[in-house]
Amino acid sequence: MTMLHxxxxxxxxxxxxxxxxxxxxxxxxxxxxxxxxxxxxLAEAPLxxxxxxxxxxxxxxxxxxxxxxxALFVLIIVSGLxxxxxxxRNFSTVVTWNLWWTGIVISVLFMGNAWCAxxxxxxxxxxxxxxxxxxxxxxxxxxxxxxxxxLRNLWPALVLLIxxxxxxxxxxxxxxxYDTALLALMMVVFATATLVxxxxxxxxxxxxxxxxxxxxxxxxxxxALRPVDTDTCDNCxxxxxxxxxxxxxxxxxxxxxxxxxxxxxxxxxxxxxxxCPSSNISWQLRSPSIEAIQDARPHFDEAAFILGLLAFTxxxxxxxxxxxxxLVSSLAREIGDSGQLLVTFTILLVCxxxxxxxxxxxFVLLFKMVAPRFGFSQIYSGFAFSALPLAxxxxxxxxxxxLFKEAGNLKEVIANPMGTNAMPLSMAEKHQRTMDMMVSxxxxxxxxxxxxxxxxxxxxxxxxxxxxxxxxxSKSQQIPLVLFSVLISLFNLxxxxxxxxxxx
Amino acid sequence: MNNLPCLTALRxxxxxxxxxxxxxxQSVFAHHVLGRPAYSLNEDSNTPPxxxxxxxxxxxxxxxxxxxxxxxxxxxxxxxLYIQGIDEGRYFNDKVTFLVIDDAFxxxxxxxxxxxxxxxxxxxxxxxFKEDGEYLIRAHFEDNEVPYDIDFPLxxxxxxxVKPLVATVLVLLFTIVGSNLLMGKRAQLAKFRAHRKSxx
Numbered sequence: 001m002t003m004l005h006x007x008x009x010x011x012x013x014x015x016x017x018x019x020x021x022x023x024x025x026x027x028x029x030x031x032x033x034x035x036x037x038x039x040x041x042l043a044e045a046p047l048x049x050x051x052x053x054x055x056x057x058x059x060x061x062x063x064x065x066x067x068x069x070x071a072l073f074v075l076i077i078v079s080g081l082x083x084x085x086x087x088x089r090n091f092s093t094v095v096t097w098n099l100w101w102t103g104i105v106i107s108v109l110f111m112g113n114a115w116c117a118x119x120x121x122x123x124x125x126x127x128x129x130x131x132x133x134x135x136x137x138x139x140x141x142x143x144x145x146x147x148x149x150x151l152r153n154l155w156p157a158l159v160l161l162i163x164x165x166x167x168x169x170x171x172x173x174x175x176x177x178y179d180t181a182l183l184a185l186m187m188v189v190f191a192t193a194t195l196v197x198x199x200x201x202x203x204x205x206x207x208x209x210x211x212x213x214x215x216x217x218x219x220x221x222x223x224a225l226r227p228v229d230t231d232t233c234d235n236c237x238x239x240x241x242x243x244x245x246x247x248x249x250x251x252x253x254x255x256x257x258x259x260x261x262x263x264x265x266x267x268x269x270x271x272x273x274x275x276c277p278s279s280n281i282s283w284q285l286r287s288p289s290i291e292a293i294q295d296a297r298p299h300f301d302e303a304a305f306i307l308g309l310l311a312f313t314x315x316x317x318x319x320x321x322x323x324x325x326x327l328v329s330s331l332a333r334e335i336g337d338s339g340q341l342l343v344t345f346t347i348l349l350v351c352x353x354x355x356x357x358x359x360x361x362x363f364v365l366l367f368k369m370v371a372p373r374f375g376f377s378q379i380y381s382g383f384a385f386s387a388l389p390l391a392x393x394x395x396x397x398x399x400x401x402x403l404f405k406e407a408g409n410l411k412e413v414i415a416n417p418m419g420t421n422a423m424p425l426s427m428a429e430k431h432q433r434t435m436d437m438m439v440s441x442x443x444x445x446x447x448x449x450x451x452x453x454x455x456x457x458x459x460x461x462x463x464x465x466x467x468x469x470x471x472x473x474s475k476s477q478q479i480p481l482v483l484f485s486v487l488i489s490l491f492n493l494x495x496x497x498x499x500x501x502x503x504x
Numbered sequence: 505m506n507n508l509p510c511l512t513a514l515r516x517x518x519x520x521x522x523x524x525x526x527x528x529x530q531s532v533f534a535h536h537v538l539g540r541p542a543y544s545l546n547e548d549s550n551t552p553p554x555x556x557x558x559x560x561x562x563x564x565x566x567x568x569x570x571x572x573x574x575x576x577x578x579x580x581x582x583x584x585l586y587i588q589g590i591d592e593g594r595y596f597n598d599k600v601t602f603l604v605i606d607d608a609f610x611x612x613x614x615x616x617x618x619x620x621x622x623x624x625x626x627x628x629x630x631x632x633f634k635e636d637g638e639y640l641i642r643a644h645f646e647d648n649e650v651p652y653d654i655d656f657p658l659x660x661x662x663x664x665x666v667k668p669l670v671a672t673v674l675v676l677l678f679t680i681v682g683s684n685l686l687m688g689k690r691a692q693l694a695k696f697r698a699h700r701k702s703x704x
Contacts, residue, residue: 081665085574128680143683178663185672192676196683332560333590341559424553 004322004499005401012445013497019453020489024482027460028475039286041228056273056282063133066123073120073184075417080181084419088409090177091417096184097174098406102399104214109396112221112283113214116267122204122211125191136249144199147206153301154264157212158308162353164209165312169319170345201252204267211267216305217392218263219291219385220458223283225268226260232280233258241272241281248275257281261295264302289458292385293465300377303384304357310391310488311356315349317398317495324501359484360387366480371473382470383481386462390485393455394492397448401500404438448496452489459485554584557656565590568643568656575660577636585627585643597622600645602629607638607657614642636661 008016043052055061072095080092087093104115116122127133129142167173173183194203204211218224227233241257244250251257253265257272257280273281296302318324331337332344364379374382416422425433437444463485467478554569567586575581587596599619606613620627633639643654 077669078665081663081668128676141680141684141687143686182668185668189672189675189679193679196679329560336562 004501005405007497007499008445008448008493012449013493016449016452016493017490019449020456020486023453023457023460024486027457027464027482037287037290039226039284041282041284042223043228043282052283056270057279059270059274062117062270065118066120069118070120070123073124077181077184079417079419080177080179080184082418083177084422085177086419086422086424087175087177088425089413089416089419089422091413091419092177092180093174094409094413096180097168098402099410101168101174102402104210105217105392105395105399106403108214108217108221108392110223112223112225113211113218113263113266113268114223115214116204116211117269119204119211119267121187121191121208122195122201122267124188125195125203128192129195136244136247142195142199143197145197147198147202151206153206153299154212154216154305155301156207157209158301158305160207161209161213161305161308161312162349165315166346166349169316170342170349171340200254201267205253205265212264212305213309215264215266216302216309216388217395218266219296220288220389220392221263222288223285224263225257225266225270225272225281226284226286227257227280228282228284229280230258232278236278238277240275240277244271245275261297262291264296289389289461292388292458292462294469296385298378298381298384300381303381306384306388306391307357307360308353309395310387311353313391313395313398314356314488314492314495315352317394317492317498317500318352320501321495321498322501359487360384363480363484367473367477370477370480371471374471379471382466383463385466386459386481386485387488389455389458389462390488390492393451394495397451397492397496398500400444400447404444406433409433452493452496456485456489459489559654560590561652561654562647562650563590564588564596564647564652566643566654568641568654570656570658574662575631575633575658577633577661580630580632583627583629583631583641585629586625587627587645595622595625596645596647598645598647600627600643603642603644604631604633604658605640605642605655607640633660 043049043056045052076092076096079090083090083092107115131141167183171179173179190207191203194207195201236258239256240248242251242254248271251271252269253267255266255272257276260266273279328341328344328348331348332341335344335347337344361380364376364383367379367383368374368376371379413419460482463478463481464475467473467475467481553573554571555573556567556569558565558567560566565588567584567588569584571582571584572579583602585600587600588594589596599621601619602617604615604617617631618629620629627643637660639658639660640655641658643652643656645652
């Protein structure tokens, strides 16, 4: 029997629609203002400032955190390979898919791209390839090849993100501890091989689907690593943040902090904070909309990645609707697919991705018809940032269901990570789990609605600012892209209003 | 069954992308997804936990159950197969032949384990495997002279935890040692060139 999580109650749907309508009307009549550029260095915050200053200058705590996450990662591999094949009783699947995979997106809202700083894939690869725990290795042991030009963009990460979605939702890696462990091992091998072969951190910058997802999402995060005083960077002659120094490695993704305007490629490793002779780099609180609205510079590959994220997140929701199986079943019958129905699933995944890109393209073409001064790719790339808050808002809202309603057995899998002598979840336990959530059942819809509304509002701000300041378009000319934002927001609201199949 | 570790890893992750329709792995699933092996546990009945697959082929909806859920070698087990028409819901009632196929690479071993008649809407086939491994159970039947072959994966015994670890270590060693050797050669060549340059 399938267990379902209830969708958003009707009253919340009405509130969302009314709020979005009010925001839309307000946006039509308000003037365009630039995003707030004020930021506040967390190193100067009362009480916690000392912690941030210590973290920025010392490697000890970061190293300890890396060791902890590597230990957890090893436990995931060991429990996946040797533990029970019952997914909901195995540390590997519960921690990977119910906690990490859902929590990592939520963490962007609070910590930006900080996960990359402690990522065990990169940590292990670094230890193996450089043979140093943290200091700079002057004796080069890597081949330092250049990544081929055609791969120096976000396309490889986008392809790998689609592969991840296929493995997760089609093949069902989330339901197999053994396959979860194999995937973990393959990621370590991939990260190590690219680190050994290519210069800098090619895996983190170009290939890692998780890192680039966090990087792109963190464009709308309220915290980021940035210079405290831009004048200090303007007068800097050594560029230690870029080149490193005797002890500290250079920036692994080749970013110059003084000119950094978007988070996409930053992996929060902290090399810049430690190597800056003026201690001018720190974590800063800032307006979450500043990058998406005005700072981020449009690139076609990044735009495609953002739209891929938009499609990827709503496709997750779609596959967890009760009617999804009927759709798969009907199509499988039409095309004569049998067995695991992976052909059918792949067709639906490709069609869905294609349709999202097509829908966006149609609205871009409509914009081009009313404002023909710019080329298609310019408009396509420039306005793709409007999809970013929509994707993140829905992704977090969807993941809240998984995190709060399905990760309740964390204590149990920590106590028995291998799931020794464990039986599958009985119907009574499944029922108990849906009733016994980590937070109040009334709180989740409220948070989900807030996320959708804020995402929609940010999306409107992006369209308004970029439309007027960059594309010199009047409010009426921006209508096609506003309609796109409305359409996606309503579709996301529809997905959240539906009952959702419980993962495990 | 004694594959090289890298072959096992290749098959577990890479092959699904190539052989899309091949059911070659085992997983445990809590929610109902067509075509994936899933736990079936009903504490309200006397039926023991089983691994079940629901899928469709042509005009038939197939339910396949294996008892026990995780069979081991030398332990008797049973397959229950239900074949029901999708449209009219009628049960197929002709004979069904069950074959077992060794799912290891480079193996073409297969054996007929029995031909069964329908019994109260279900085809039942017992089995005992001598050794652990990955197998395919093929149910073969014909309806209106159209042959149907339905393959189901069956993991007997536990999957090896050592093979993927060994494969990973070997690949990492190969990559790191290989790059070190190349870098060593590159350094030697640079020294040699510098030496020759200083002589000239």
